Amino acid sequence: MATTYKVRYKNHCTPQEQISSGGRYYLDSDCGRKLTGVCDSLAAEGTANGTLTPGVSVSDSAVSIASSKDFVYVKNTGSNDVFISLAGTADAKYVIVLSAGEAFASDIDTSANVRVRCGSGETSTVEHFSVT
Amino acid sequence: MPTARRIIFGTYVVPTQSDTMEEPAITQTTFQTSPAGTIGGKGSATINATQWSDSWTSMERPEQEWEDLDSKWEVAYSLWNVNSSGDATITDSSIATLSDDGSDLAFLYVKNTGATYNALVALDGGTNYYIIIPPGGSVHLRGDGTQLLCNEVRVKASNSAGTTIEFIIAKE
Numbered sequence: 001m002a003t004t005y006k007v008r009y010k011n012h013c014t015p016q017e018q019i020s021s022g023g024r025y026y027l028d029s030d031c032g033r034k035l036t037g038v039c040d041s042l043a044a045e046g047t048a049n050g051t052l053t054p055g056v057s058v059s060d061s062a063v064s065i066a067s068s069k070d071f072v073y074v075k076n077t078g079s080n081d082v083f084i085s086l087a088g089t090a091d092a093k094y095v096i097v098l099s100a101g102e103a104f105a106s107d108i109d110t111s112a113n114v115r116v117r118c119g120s121g122e123t124s125t126v127e128h129f130s131v132t
Numbered sequence: 133m134p135t136a137r138r139i140i141f142g143t144y145v146v147p148t149q150s151d152t153m154e155e156p157a158i159t160q161t162t163f164q165t166s167p168a169g170t171i172g173g174k175g176s177a178t179i180n181a182t183q184w185s186d187s188w189t190s191m192e193r194p195e196q197e198w199e200d201l202d203s204k205w206e207v208a209y210s211l212w213n214v215n216s217s218g219d220a221t222i223t224d225s226s227i228a229t230l231s232d233d234g235s236d237l238a239f240l241y242v243k244n245t246g247a248t249y250n251a252l253v254a255l256d257g258g259t260n261y262y263i264i265i266p267p268g269g270s271v272h273l274r275g276d277g278t279q280l281l282c283n284e285v286r287v288k289a290s291n292s293a294g295t296t297i298e299f300i301i302a303k304e
Contacts, residue, residue, distance in 0.1 A: 017136070041266070
Protein backbone atom coordinates (compact mmCIF):
# COMPACT_ATOMS: atom_id res chain seq x y z
CA MET A 1 0.00 0.00 0.00
CA ALA A 2 1.61 3.22 -1.15
CA THR A 3 1.05 6.52 0.58
CA THR A 4 1.37 9.87 -1.15
CA TYR A 5 1.21 13.26 0.54
CA LYS A 6 -0.18 16.56 -0.62
CA VAL A 7 -0.62 20.07 0.77
CA ARG A 8 -3.35 22.20 -0.79
CA TYR A 9 -3.49 25.81 0.31
CA LYS A 10 -5.54 28.92 -0.31
CA ASN A 11 -4.71 32.58 0.23
CA HIS A 12 -7.66 34.90 -0.19
CA CYS A 13 -8.46 38.55 0.46
CA THR A 14 -11.33 41.00 0.27
CA PRO A 15 -10.49 44.67 -0.32
CA GLN A 16 -13.05 47.02 1.24
CA GLU A 17 -13.68 50.75 1.29
CA GLN A 18 -15.64 52.97 3.66
CA ILE A 19 -17.48 55.78 1.93
CA SER A 20 -18.42 57.80 5.01
CA SER A 21 -16.69 58.11 8.35
CA GLY A 22 -18.07 55.59 10.81
CA GLY A 23 -20.14 53.91 8.12
CA ARG A 24 -20.06 50.37 6.85
CA TYR A 25 -17.41 48.93 4.56
CA TYR A 26 -18.23 47.82 1.02
CA LEU A 27 -16.32 45.79 -1.53
CA ASP A 28 -13.62 48.11 -2.86
CA SER A 29 -14.72 49.59 -6.16
CA ASP A 30 -11.14 49.86 -7.46
CA CYS A 31 -10.87 46.08 -7.33
CA GLY A 32 -14.45 45.03 -7.77
CA ARG A 33 -14.24 41.51 -6.43
CA LYS A 34 -12.80 39.17 -3.86
CA LEU A 35 -9.48 37.55 -4.75
CA THR A 36 -8.57 33.92 -4.17
CA GLY A 37 -5.87 31.54 -5.26
CA VAL A 38 -5.85 27.80 -4.60
CA CYS A 39 -3.12 25.34 -5.52
CA ASP A 40 -1.26 22.23 -4.46
CA SER A 41 2.18 22.89 -3.08
CA LEU A 42 4.92 21.99 -5.54
CA ALA A 43 6.86 20.43 -2.69
CA ALA A 44 4.41 18.12 -1.06
CA GLU A 45 3.25 16.17 -4.10
CA GLY A 46 4.66 12.72 -3.39
CA THR A 47 6.36 11.11 -0.46
CA ALA A 48 7.21 14.16 1.63
CA ASN A 49 5.10 15.16 4.58
CA GLY A 50 5.48 17.55 7.47
CA THR A 51 4.66 17.93 11.14
CA LEU A 52 2.81 20.81 12.72
CA THR A 53 4.90 22.35 15.50
CA PRO A 54 2.67 24.35 17.85
CA GLY A 55 3.49 26.63 20.75
CA VAL A 56 6.93 27.78 19.66
CA SER A 57 8.05 30.65 21.88
CA VAL A 58 9.32 33.74 20.07
CA SER A 59 11.22 36.63 21.62
CA ASP A 60 13.12 39.56 20.17
CA SER A 61 15.90 37.13 19.21
CA ALA A 62 15.65 35.39 15.86
CA VAL A 63 14.40 31.79 15.70
CA SER A 64 14.83 29.75 12.50
CA ILE A 65 11.76 27.64 11.83
CA ALA A 66 12.43 26.38 8.30
CA SER A 67 15.51 26.15 6.10
CA SER A 68 16.01 24.13 2.91
CA LYS A 69 12.24 23.68 2.73
CA ASP A 70 9.86 23.95 -0.21
CA PHE A 71 6.70 25.03 1.61
CA VAL A 72 6.16 26.91 4.83
CA TYR A 73 3.15 27.84 6.95
CA VAL A 74 3.48 30.12 9.98
CA LYS A 75 0.70 31.38 12.27
CA ASN A 76 0.99 33.87 15.11
CA THR A 77 -0.79 32.16 18.02
CA GLY A 78 0.28 34.77 20.56
CA SER A 79 -0.78 38.35 21.11
CA ASN A 80 2.20 40.47 20.04
CA ASP A 81 3.27 40.98 16.43
CA VAL A 82 5.72 38.48 14.92
CA PHE A 83 8.11 39.53 12.15
CA ILE A 84 9.33 37.13 9.44
CA SER A 85 12.47 37.07 7.35
CA LEU A 86 12.87 34.72 4.39
CA ALA A 87 16.43 35.67 3.59
CA GLY A 88 19.27 33.21 3.71
CA THR A 89 21.63 35.61 5.43
CA ALA A 90 21.55 36.43 9.12
CA ASP A 91 21.60 40.20 8.62
CA ALA A 92 18.39 40.14 6.61
CA LYS A 93 15.46 42.44 7.20
CA TYR A 94 12.28 41.16 8.82
CA VAL A 95 9.87 42.60 6.30
CA ILE A 96 6.70 40.53 6.87
CA VAL A 97 4.52 40.99 9.94
CA LEU A 98 1.90 38.69 11.43
CA SER A 99 -0.46 40.05 14.06
CA ALA A 100 -2.39 37.77 16.39
CA GLY A 101 -4.28 35.08 14.50
CA GLU A 102 -2.73 35.84 11.11
CA ALA A 103 -0.90 33.24 9.01
CA PHE A 104 1.53 33.15 6.09
CA ALA A 105 1.66 30.17 3.72
CA SER A 106 3.67 29.87 0.54
CA ASP A 107 5.91 27.72 -1.56
CA ILE A 108 9.45 28.99 -1.06
CA ASP A 109 12.85 28.55 -2.61
CA THR A 110 15.10 26.10 -0.77
CA SER A 111 17.67 28.87 -0.31
CA ALA A 112 15.26 30.71 1.99
CA ASN A 113 15.81 30.55 5.73
CA VAL A 114 12.54 31.38 7.47
CA ARG A 115 13.19 33.18 10.72
CA VAL A 116 10.79 34.80 13.15
CA ARG A 117 11.17 37.27 15.99
CA CYS A 118 9.17 39.83 17.95
CA GLY A 119 9.71 43.52 18.47
CA SER A 120 12.13 44.71 21.11
CA GLY A 121 11.20 43.38 24.56
CA GLU A 122 8.14 41.48 23.33
CA THR A 123 7.25 37.79 23.21
CA SER A 124 4.70 35.70 21.36
CA THR A 125 4.11 32.15 20.13
CA VAL A 126 3.79 30.64 16.65
CA GLU A 127 2.83 27.35 15.08
CA HIS A 128 4.56 26.27 11.91
CA PHE A 129 4.41 23.53 9.30
CA SER A 130 6.92 23.00 6.53
CA VAL A 131 7.54 20.42 3.83
CA THR A 132 10.58 19.47 1.79
CA MET B 133 -12.49 59.12 -2.50
CA PRO B 134 -13.27 56.72 0.36
CA THR B 135 -12.72 57.75 3.96
CA ALA B 136 -10.95 54.49 4.75
CA ARG B 137 -9.82 51.24 3.15
CA ARG B 138 -9.01 47.83 4.60
CA ILE B 139 -8.31 44.33 3.36
CA ILE B 140 -9.70 41.25 5.06
CA PHE B 141 -7.51 38.23 4.39
CA GLY B 142 -7.19 34.58 5.27
CA THR B 143 -5.04 31.52 4.79
CA TYR B 144 -6.25 27.93 4.65
CA VAL B 145 -3.95 24.89 4.45
CA VAL B 146 -5.07 21.28 3.96
CA PRO B 147 -2.34 18.62 4.37
CA THR B 148 -3.61 15.24 3.19
CA GLN B 149 -2.31 11.77 2.52
CA SER B 150 -3.70 9.21 0.10
CA ASP B 151 -3.31 5.47 0.56
CA THR B 152 -3.61 3.21 -2.45
CA MET B 153 -5.81 0.19 -1.84
CA GLU B 154 -5.24 -3.32 -3.14
CA GLU B 155 -6.83 -2.19 -6.37
CA PRO B 156 -4.60 0.76 -7.28
CA ALA B 157 -7.37 2.68 -8.99
CA ILE B 158 -8.93 3.29 -5.57
CA THR B 159 -7.38 5.54 -2.95
CA GLN B 160 -8.42 6.63 0.53
CA THR B 161 -7.58 10.23 1.38
CA THR B 162 -7.27 11.43 4.96
CA PHE B 163 -5.59 14.27 6.81
CA GLN B 164 -1.89 13.82 7.47
CA THR B 165 -1.16 12.51 10.97
CA SER B 166 0.07 15.96 11.94
CA PRO B 167 -1.70 18.40 12.00
CA ALA B 168 -4.62 15.93 11.66
CA GLY B 169 -6.86 18.63 10.20
CA THR B 170 -6.84 21.93 8.43
CA ILE B 171 -4.75 24.86 9.62
CA GLY B 172 -4.88 28.56 8.85
CA GLY B 173 -5.40 32.08 10.04
CA LYS B 174 -7.11 35.34 9.20
CA GLY B 175 -6.66 39.04 9.74
CA SER B 176 -7.38 42.56 8.60
CA ALA B 177 -4.96 45.10 7.16
CA THR B 178 -5.70 48.80 7.28
CA ILE B 179 -4.35 50.49 4.17
CA ASN B 180 -4.18 54.14 3.14
CA ALA B 181 -7.50 55.48 1.87
CA THR B 182 -5.57 57.41 -0.78
CA GLN B 183 -3.42 54.92 -2.59
CA TRP B 184 -0.19 55.66 -4.45
CA SER B 185 -1.93 55.36 -7.82
CA ASP B 186 -5.01 53.89 -9.43
CA SER B 187 -2.66 51.07 -10.41
CA TRP B 188 -2.56 49.72 -6.85
CA THR B 189 -4.63 46.84 -8.20
CA SER B 190 -4.23 45.05 -11.53
CA MET B 191 -7.92 45.48 -12.18
CA GLU B 192 -7.36 48.31 -14.61
CA ARG B 193 -8.85 47.37 -17.92
CA PRO B 194 -8.68 48.76 -21.43
CA GLU B 195 -12.24 49.94 -21.09
CA GLN B 196 -11.44 51.95 -18.00
CA GLU B 197 -12.13 55.69 -18.13
CA TRP B 198 -9.00 57.65 -18.97
CA GLU B 199 -9.96 60.20 -16.32
CA ASP B 200 -9.18 57.53 -13.73
CA LEU B 201 -5.55 57.64 -14.75
CA ASP B 202 -5.15 61.14 -13.27
CA SER B 203 -2.64 63.31 -15.12
CA LYS B 204 -0.56 60.55 -16.63
CA TRP B 205 -2.69 60.00 -19.68
CA GLU B 206 -1.02 62.90 -21.40
CA VAL B 207 2.49 61.53 -20.97
CA ALA B 208 1.81 58.30 -22.84
CA TYR B 209 0.98 56.34 -19.71
CA SER B 210 1.07 52.64 -20.47
CA LEU B 211 -1.31 50.08 -19.00
CA TRP B 212 1.69 47.79 -18.63
CA ASN B 213 0.67 44.72 -20.56
CA VAL B 214 -2.71 44.49 -18.92
CA ASN B 215 -4.95 42.35 -21.07
CA SER B 216 -8.70 42.29 -21.26
CA SER B 217 -9.05 39.97 -18.27
CA GLY B 218 -7.24 42.33 -15.92
CA ASP B 219 -4.17 40.10 -15.71
CA ALA B 220 -0.64 41.35 -16.27
CA THR B 221 1.81 39.37 -18.41
CA ILE B 222 5.32 38.68 -17.13
CA THR B 223 8.24 36.53 -18.28
CA ASP B 224 11.57 35.57 -16.78
CA SER B 225 13.18 38.61 -18.38
CA SER B 226 10.18 40.95 -18.29
CA ILE B 227 10.28 41.50 -14.56
CA ALA B 228 7.36 43.35 -13.08
CA THR B 229 7.91 46.22 -10.71
CA LEU B 230 4.40 46.41 -9.36
CA SER B 231 4.83 49.92 -7.97
CA ASP B 232 7.27 52.77 -8.42
CA ASP B 233 6.18 54.33 -5.14
CA GLY B 234 8.63 54.49 -2.24
CA SER B 235 6.02 54.37 0.52
CA ASP B 236 5.94 51.66 3.16
CA LEU B 237 4.10 48.59 1.92
CA ALA B 238 0.97 47.75 3.90
CA PHE B 239 -0.37 44.75 1.99
CA LEU B 240 0.64 42.63 -0.99
CA TYR B 241 -1.43 40.02 -2.82
CA VAL B 242 -0.22 38.25 -5.97
CA LYS B 243 -2.02 35.45 -7.80
CA ASN B 244 -0.51 33.43 -10.62
CA THR B 245 -3.35 33.29 -13.12
CA GLY B 246 -1.32 31.36 -15.68
CA ALA B 247 -1.63 27.64 -16.31
CA THR B 248 1.90 26.33 -16.73
CA TYR B 249 4.77 28.23 -15.12
CA ASN B 250 5.43 29.54 -11.63
CA ALA B 251 5.51 33.19 -10.63
CA LEU B 252 8.44 34.23 -8.44
CA VAL B 253 8.29 37.12 -5.97
CA ALA B 254 11.18 39.14 -4.51
CA LEU B 255 10.86 41.56 -1.61
CA ASP B 256 14.33 43.09 -1.86
CA GLY B 257 14.31 44.88 -5.18
CA GLY B 258 14.88 41.75 -7.25
CA THR B 259 17.94 40.13 -5.68
CA ASN B 260 16.35 37.02 -4.16
CA TYR B 261 13.12 35.46 -5.38
CA TYR B 262 12.26 33.41 -2.29
CA ILE B 263 8.48 33.20 -2.81
CA ILE B 264 7.15 30.80 -5.44
CA ILE B 265 3.55 30.88 -6.65
CA PRO B 266 2.39 27.80 -8.60
CA PRO B 267 -0.27 28.22 -11.32
CA GLY B 268 -3.60 29.03 -9.73
CA GLY B 269 -2.01 29.82 -6.39
CA SER B 270 -1.57 33.10 -4.60
CA VAL B 271 0.34 34.69 -1.75
CA HIS B 272 -0.46 37.57 0.53
CA LEU B 273 1.51 39.34 3.21
CA ARG B 274 1.55 42.49 5.34
CA GLY B 275 4.64 44.65 5.26
CA ASP B 276 6.40 45.39 8.53
CA GLY B 277 5.56 49.08 8.18
CA THR B 278 9.08 50.48 8.09
CA GLN B 279 11.49 48.42 6.02
CA LEU B 280 9.56 46.93 3.10
CA LEU B 281 8.68 49.52 0.46
CA CYS B 282 6.20 49.22 -2.37
CA ASN B 283 8.89 49.72 -4.99
CA GLU B 284 10.99 46.83 -3.66
CA VAL B 285 8.53 44.15 -4.81
CA ARG B 286 9.43 42.34 -8.04
CA VAL B 287 7.60 39.52 -9.82
CA LYS B 288 8.85 37.37 -12.69
CA ALA B 289 8.01 34.06 -14.33
CA SER B 290 10.01 30.87 -13.93
CA ASN B 291 10.20 30.39 -17.70
CA SER B 292 10.71 32.59 -20.74
CA ALA B 293 7.27 31.56 -21.97
CA GLY B 294 5.89 33.65 -19.13
CA THR B 295 2.75 33.65 -17.06
CA THR B 296 0.09 36.12 -15.96
CA ILE B 297 -0.66 37.61 -12.55
CA GLU B 298 -3.26 39.67 -10.78
CA PHE B 299 -2.21 41.72 -7.79
CA ILE B 300 -2.88 44.25 -5.07
CA ILE B 301 -0.04 46.36 -3.76
CA ALA B 302 -1.16 48.86 -1.15
CA LYS B 303 0.78 51.45 0.83
CA GLU B 304 0.50 52.23 4.54
